[in-house]
Amino acid sequence: MRNSWWKILAIVCLTYVIIGGFLMPAVDDLGILGKTIRNLHFHVPMWFCMLVLLTVSYIYGIKYLSKGNAAHDSMASSFVKVAMLFGLMGLATGSVWARFTWGVWWIEDPKLNGAAIGMLIYTAYYILRNSIEDEVKRGKLSSVFNLFAFPIFIVLILVYPKMAVELSNHPGTGDTMAFSEFRPTANDLRMVFYPAVVGWILLGVWIATLKYRITEIKRKNEEI
């Protein structure tokens, strides 16, 4: 197995997060949140992980365009696929959380709609790739698509919600408070939240590299 120390770190972090997420101190009197504040350790890192995976994909997209190495294209596409998985899990967990705090599965909120549109943009990336047979053409077109998709995605989920004053329920957007502003509560949460972020990101990267390696094996077999 390749470079396994960070894989073990991911498992250690996440085992701690699963146990600590339930048992470590966290406030349970934040209004409608109740004890669901603990979702912070699971729902939020899904998006962080997705962002990291998409960043890696973006970098490899640029690398492919400048060097034309097919392996870079496999890297970019594999990371997008696993990023989509984490994004879907982020949407699903967020929806459940919304149902039991705001009362509905989905609300008209810039953060939610931005994330949904962002997911659709990357769905288009997926469809674009699957519709082109020629390897070089597919690589070039999807890398260029990626080049535009990523900045738009960042604007949709990070910038646009911040500007949506009085439109958003989501914490940390527009004029709503982020969890980090609930002091000293935030420090209790950080004890679990930071390892959660590290653990989930590493797990996502791990799965994405597995996907990449399988894609590469397939591609090399096809060449022969």
Place this chain on the structure above:
Amino acid sequence: MRKYSWIAMLFGLNIFAQTPTDDFFYSNNKIYVVVLVLVIIFIGIASYLFRLDRKITKLEKNNEA
């Protein structure tokens, strides 16, 4: 013996008829049972990932040879 009764509980053996309320896994409204279940599931998924990783490494080596 009672201290380790949760091991028996894990395998579904109800060898202690009365509920051992002083037991760790019965405290805090049995939340530790949920934690244990999640840890088991997660370790299962993690070990599957490790095995998958090893298999792919093997495949890569075979392909190079």
